[in-house]
Amino acid sequence: MTTLGKTAGGLYWMFRYLERSENTARMVEVGQRIALTRSSDDDEWASVLQAAGTYDGYRAKHDELRRDLAIDWMLRDADNPSSVLSVVTTARDNARVVRTALTREVWEAVNEAYITLKQAMARRIGDRELQDVLRLVRQRAAFVRGATHGTMLRNDVYDFCRLGMFTERADCTARILDVKYFVLLPASSAVGSRLDDIQWETILRSVSGIGAYRMRFGQQLRPREIAEFLIHDRTMPRSLAFCARKLRENLDYLAEDYGARMHSHEVVADMNDKKLAQPIDAIFQSGLHEFLVDFQGCIASLSSQVEIDYRFYR
Amino acid sequence: MSDSATFDEMWGHGETPRAPYTAIEGWFSQEDPGRLRRKAREAEALFRLTGITFNVYGDKAAGERLIPFDIVPRVISGREWDRLSRGIEQRVRAINAFLHDIYHRQEILRAGRVPVEAIARNAAFLPEMIGVDPPGGVYTHIVGTDLVRTDEDEFYVLEDNARTPSGVSYMLENRETMLAMFPELFMKTRVRQVSSYPAMLHRSLCASAPGHANGKPVVAVLTPGSFNSAYYEHSFLADKMGVELVEGHDLRVVDGRLAMRTTQGYQPIDVLYRRVDDDWIDPLNFNPDSALGVPGIMDVYRAGGLTLANAPGTGIADDKAIYSYMPEIVEFYTGEKAILKNVPTWRCAEKEALAYVLDNLSELVVKEVHGSGGYGMLIGPAASKKELSAFRDKLKARPGNYIAQPTLSLSTVPIFTRAGLAPRHVDLRPFVLVSPEGVTITPGGLTRVALKKGSLVVNSSQGGGTKDTWVLEE
Known part of the structure; x- marks a missing residue:
């Protein structure tokens, strides 16, 4: 069994981009929800753009911060490499390059996602269509995931898909937490105010975790529990601990298949056994922001180490 | 249903369908045109989804x-x-014998059947191939012979396409689409199947591997990349054969072998089905600007460490300047008369021929000797006065660059239009596989069809379309 380095890289990035399309759509949804439930305050879009990692790009293009511009930027602007339309296009370009490693079902799901979304986003999206378009993005990503889960062999090819997906997801959750970390800081002044409740809810909605949180911790939203939930909870599929564990598992499968452990395995071990082993109180003590910056750095080095170890480019 | 001058493959020259078409014609005349239009749209959506673009x-x-x-x-x-x-096989065997000869003893030149100048001054002749013996003795592993029909029993070879012929994926997908859309048709009519092409291609490539592969050769398909016009086909064939699809930057020469970069390091390749032209395949030996090829691959090849399919230098056999000598070539190597006809060809390099061509330009088709894809060609009867006069100047300036042929009255086959069936001109490209085990021809091939009424240009780059091609079981 052989897999080209280029193919492994293409799969990894294809799934990173697909994951990103869904994450970005969810953030637009959260931003829109805030706009609808609060007195109109376009400042909130700054943090939405930051959480999506595209604030600087937006600022370079637009002078004013406006809801409709932000939505357009995040969903369909070709100048934004992380807009939903851009990442779906890039995911599909990658899929074309690695076509021979995909099943027909997965390829068609990606290709159809591209065809459908390109059409749905051909023009600026009005408020009335926004929900439908966002639903379409989530649905299309789910189709690809379903086809992947249902038809791909569980071999190294699958491992690279999963590595891409969980790397992107961990990065996204860490970024959301980081952008909102000041909300979670146990500062006494704002606690209990209406503003905070909405802000906390925003965090959970950004990761589709509001329902799960309530099941786990009840109606009361508390910063410590939210942080615990999104950092440590091993049942929450978007938590850092969950993603880190999946990254380790998939790297272990690769080690088993190839009969070799690489430097990537050390990086992922450090992520799981050191970074995430700190209890939540200790994390708050030494600074949530510092922890998250450190964690994001760890994800970045894992990403570049995987690229080197498995010969994506050289 | 058809004008009497043009041979229509459904109606012949008359009013009743020809025997092979009776079932199709019967089916069509019973069908609701609305349903057929819907089906045609479905087919398009299907192609888009599959990515056959x-x-x-x-x-x-x-x-x-x-x-x-x-x-x-x-x-x-x-x-x-x-x-x-039978005619195609004869021709393809002759081409391989010609290639071996032309890169070795050049008997055919000594015998005076092909003039030395036709080879010596021809850019398609690759001196790097002189004395090289391709593994298994095969030069053209894959050939796409372009045929046209002009009457009941009149077939002509238009081009031999012995370099990197494309279109086979359309042949296969067209059939899949027809099977999915009109299964009832295939229950009434027994059609020879084409779907084993990828398996036969794989087998044929494996049989052509160098001896050191020991019956377990590693095969890969080389593509210029996902921006190439035929990329879909490259990935399709690699996928169906279950082999890797590689680009130049995935490859390197390691310890005298061609090797591909895998997740676990470099692994050797025995057979490379390359869809990159000779000029681009090795920047050390040919075009130094090429990023599509692999430095040093020709050295591995010449040392016998690799099979390239097709072999470099096969372009000399399908060159338009050589084409006119094909009847002699077939006779020289097979000892038989050519079964398939050649289109009469005027070589404009020859003085009398040029004079004739200039005098009769409005009735001739003029082709550039090294052109392909219908670019740089003149169709006399369809050209304006201005175009004719511009081409006349080109001909006079560089006569050696051109050949001319009479305008053949290409057969038509009906296409489905809003107004019902309408005749359009077609050609046919059957796909031929050559290995040391023999020659295999997939029944049928790719039918290209000019969609504009009266047009003779079937190239997809110029707005042509395709059809499923049936060879009946009888």
Whole structure:
């Protein structure tokens, strides 16, 4: 069994981009929800753009911060490499390059996602269509995931898909937490105010975790529990601990298949056994922001180490 | 149903359908045109979803396009096909013998059957191949012989396509689409199957591997990349054969072997089905600007460490300047008369021929000797006065660059239009596989059809479409 380095890289990035399309759509949804439930305050879009990692790009293009511009930027602007339309296009370009490693079902799901979304986003999206378009993005990503889960062999090819997906997801959750970390800081002044409740809810909605949180911790939203939930909870599929564990598992499968452990395995071990082993109180003590910056750095080095170890480019 | 001058493959020259088409014609006349239109749209959606698209060079905004597909199959009787395939096999064997000869003893030049100048001053002749013995002695592993029909029993070879012929994926997908859309048709009519092509291609490539592969050769397909117009086909073939699809930057020469970069390091390749032209395959030996090839691959090849399919230098056999000598070439190597006809060809390099061509330009088709894809060609009867006069100047300036042929009255096959069936001109490209085990020809091939009324240009880059091609079991 052989897999080209280029193919492994293409799969990894294809799934990173697909994951990103869904994450970005969810953030637009959260931003829109805030706009609808609060007195109109376009400042909130700054943090939405930051959480999506595209604030600087937006600022370079637009002078004013406006809801409709932000939505357009995040969903369909070709100048934004992380807009939903851009990442779906890039995911599909990658899929074309690695076509021979995909099943027909997965390829068609990606290709159809591209065809459908390109059409749905051909023009600026009005408020009335926004929900439908966002639903379409989530649905299309789910189709690809379903086809992947249902038809791909569980071999190294699958491992690279999963590595891409969980790397992107961990990065996204860490970024959301980081952008909102000041909300979670146990500062006494704002606690209990209406503003905070909405802000906390925003965090959970950004990761589709509001329902799960309530099941786990009840109606009361508390910063410590939210942080615990999104950092440590091993049942929450978007938590850092969950993603880190999946990254380790998939790297272990690769080690088993190839009969070799690489430097990537050390990086992922450090992520799981050191970074995430700190209890939540200790994390708050030494600074949530510092922890998250450190964690994001760890994800970045894992990403570049995987690229080197498995010969994506050289 | 057809004008009497043009041979229509469904109606012949008359009013009743020809025997191979009776079932199709019967089916069609019973069908509701509305349903057929819906089906035609479904077919298009299906092609788009599968990703059977091609990129048009020099037209970035257009992005990916579909080659239009027509739902009316082109039908060839078993008897007609058997004669055609004998002719194709004869021609392909002669081409391989010619290539071996031309890169070794050059007997045919010594015998004076082909003039030395036709080879010596020909850019398609590759001196690097002199004295090289390709593994298994095969030069053209894959050939796409372009045929046209002008009457009941008149077939001509238009081009031999012995370099990197494309279109086979359309042949296969067209059939899949017809099977999915009109299964009832295939229950009434027994059609020879084409779906084993990828398996036969793989087998044929493996049989052509260098001896050191020990019956377990590693095969890969080399593509110029996902921006190439035929990328879909490259990935399709690699996928169906279950082999890797590689680009130049995935490859390197390691310890005298060609090797591909895998997740676990470099691994050797025995057979490379390359869809990159000779000029681009090795920047050390040919075009130094090429990023599509692999430095040093020709050295591995010449040392016998690798099979390249097709071999470098096969272009000399399908060169338009050599084409006119094909009847002699077939006779010289097989000792038989050519079964398939050549189109009479005037070589404009010759003085009398040039004079004739200039005098009769409005009735001739003039082709550039090294052109392909219908670019740089003149169709006399369809050209304006201005175009004719511009071409006349080109001819006078560089006569050696051109050949001329009479305008053949290409056969038509009906296509499905809003107004019902309408005749359009077609050609046929059967796909031929050559290995040390023998020659295999997939029944049928790719039928290309000019979609514009009266047009003779069937190239997909110029708005042509395709049809499923049936060879009947008889």
